[in-house]
Amino acid sequence: MKNAQLGIPDKAAADFEEAAWLDPENDEIQFNLGVAYLSMGDFEQAINNFTKAIELKPGQPDTYGNRAVAHAAIGEDEKSEADVAEAIRLGAPPDGLASVIEFVKAQRV
DSSP states (O other): OHHHHTTOHHHHHHHHHHHHHHOTTOHHHHHHHHHHHHHHTOHHHHHHHHHHHHHHSOOOHHHHHHHHHHHHHTTOHHHHHHHHHHHHHTTOOHHHHHHHHHHHHHHOO
16 A cells, blocks of 8 residues: 555555455455556556456445546547446546546547
8 A cells, every 4th residue: 555655556556466366355455456557557457457346346436437537548438438427426526527537538649
């Protein structure tokens, strides 16, 4: 967790991978792994971890919102829009999420 707080996503991912190996059914570990991979630009792995977190603990708007960002980053706009809708339904702020998604889409080339 310390590496995540220090903004060292590759080391944070390694720490969370070890934690996931020890406790594979922990949704928070899967979520944090997803955040680390999202920060590193490994969007497909981030999607895998966010999906696992959702399977373990449905109903978390942040997980759907982050997965929406990862989908948007790789051009999976329909999946991104579905996750945005679910995140908003679960209580995520629509304006903030829309801004992040638009920024990510603008970075795609």
